[in-house]
Amino acid sequence: MKKGIFVLLMGLAVALAMGAAAYGRSEAFKENIYDPGTLKPRDSVLNLKVGEAAPDFMLPAVSGGKVSLSQFREKKNVVLSFVPAAWTPVCSDQWPGYNIVKDLFDQHDAVLLGITVDNIPTLFSWTRQMGNLWFPVLSDFWPHGAVSKSYGVLRSDGVSERALFVIDKKGILRYIDVHDINERPRLEALVKALEELDRKP
Amino acid sequence: MKRLVFFALGSWLCFVNVHSKAMAEGPPKTGESLPSITLPIPEVAAERQYLGLSETKTFKISEIKSRVVIIEIFSMYCPYCQREAPVVNSLYRKIAANPLWKDHIKVIGIGAGNSPFEVDIFKKKYDIPFPLFPDMDFIVHKAFGDVRTPYFIAVQLEENGVVRVIFSELGGLGEVDAFLNLILKRAGINQGVEK
Numbered sequence: 001m002k003k004g005i006f007v008l009l010m011g012l013a014v015a016l017a018m019g020a021a022a023y024g025r026s027e028a029f030k031e032n033i034y035d036p037g038t039l040k041p042r043d044s045v046l047n048l049k050v051g052e053a054a055p056d057f058m059l060p061a062v063s064g065g066k067v068s069l070s071q072f073r074e075k076k077n078v079v080l081s082f083v084p085a086a087w088t089p090v091c092s093d094q095w096p097g098y099n100i101v102k103d104l105f106d107q108h109d110a111v112l113l114g115i116t117v118d119n120i121p122t123l124f125s126w127t128r129q130m131g132n133l134w135f136p137v138l139s140d141f142w143p144h145g146a147v148s149k150s151y152g153v154l155r156s157d158g159v160s161e162r163a164l165f166v167i168d169k170k171g172i173l174r175y176i177d178v179h180d181i182n183e184r185p186r187l188e189a190l191v192k193a194l195e196e197l198d199r200k201p
Numbered sequence: 202m203k204r205l206v207f208f209a210l211g212s213w214l215c216f217v218n219v220h221s222k223a224m225a226e227g228p229p230k231t232g233e234s235l236p237s238i239t240l241p242i243p244e245v246a247a248e249r250q251y252l253g254l255s256e257t258k259t260f261k262i263s264e265i266k267s268r269v270v271i272i273e274i275f276s277m278y279c280p281y282c283q284r285e286a287p288v289v290n291s292l293y294r295k296i297a298a299n300p301l302w303k304d305h306i307k308v309i310g311i312g313a314g315n316s317p318f319e320v321d322i323f324k325k326k327y328d329i330p331f332p333l334f335p336d337m338d339f340i341v342h343k344a345f346g347d348v349r350t351p352y353f354i355a356v357q358l359e360e361n362g363v364v365r366v367i368f369s370e371l372g373g374l375g376e377v378d379a380f381l382n383l384i385l386k387r388a389g390i391n392q393g394v395e396k
Contacts, residue, residue, distance in 0.1 A: 026279035027349045027372050097278035097319070100326050130280050184278065188318040 047152035059138035077110040086126035277323035286327035313342040
């Protein structure tokens with residue numbers, strides 16, 4: 001009987017999770033957002049831990065040129081925001097929020113780098129709908145998803161997880177959130193992680 | 202086998218419950234009554250006073266002391282809502298500055314999927330003078346038919362307690378005076394401007 005109750009509770013939990021897939025959608029993107037439906041929350045194996053060195057990379061930016069992680073060494077803390085794909089519901093309503101809180105990043109001497117596996121033309125069209133972004137948007141398109149893979153956040157279908165990495169000025173990972181792909185991470189969790197940077201590791 | 206049946210039954214019961222109660226067919230339509238929603242009482246006394254609410258924990262739209270309430274469904278993550286914020290502020294200020302209107306039309310915002318922290322960020326960033334409420338778990342958003350943002354609903358509070366929708370549209374307000382005149386006309390409020 002106990003097993004039966006356990007199974008019943010599991011069933012309830014699954015159904016609640018199905019019903020919980022909700023997100024806001026900005027009219028800024030009109031009818032152009034593709035809805036992939038509810039996806040497996042996580043589909044990769046993280047191979048990094050807090051306290052380890054963050055893998056360096058160099059990726060092309062939508063605004064031109066290339067950006068590397070190591071260029072910020074000893075100068076800035078870095079937040080990496082991986083989002084799965086351009087023109088999808090939750091991703092389209094994540095970076096525009098970061099776009100109005102530059103001061104929160106500045107307070108903690110941090111820069112934000114947005115990364116997806118989309119190519120530059122796609123990212124260009126998509127991010128233009130968000131207004132002028134103050135942070136670089138980088139394309140991990142080719143070799144496909146190589147940086148996402150090096151961080152252990154490349155999913156089996158070739159898109160990345162929805163993940164946040166906070167890296168200090170020494171290049172050390174201080175916070176990792178590989179989030180449920182169907183949900184937007186709360187801003188306060190990231191702000192708390194930035195506040196933690198001010199403390200010694 | 203029994204376990205499977207149990208599992209399926211549990212899932213189905215819960216799914217039906219979540220969807221039949223919370224999911225609306227679509228946005229509230231003009232002429233219909235607004236789905237009943239519950240919001241937390243504002244912490245700021247001036248905002249409670251603006252809405253004519255006492256210090257309880259929660260309230261319903263019908264308890265606001267006003268003839269008309271304009272509700273904006275927004276998100277701090279929505280670029281359109283960010284661009285629209287000064288327009289909505291201007292609407293609020295026009296109403297607040299007119300003695301014929303200020304006691305009869307109130308403006309509130311509901312942050313779809315936004316936490317109190319996120320709503321507060323939006324409020325400070327755009328210096329929003331009217332009350333904003335978090336809708337962290339999309340409960341209001343679902344009750345209003347999963348609308349895209351920004352979405353504006355104006356309701357008339359009738360004496361019999363019915364909250365009647367008099368405006369319900371997706372997108373920006375457009376020209377503030379034209380929008381305001383439409384609401385005044387539909388609510389039967391004096392459109393004259395007193396100095």
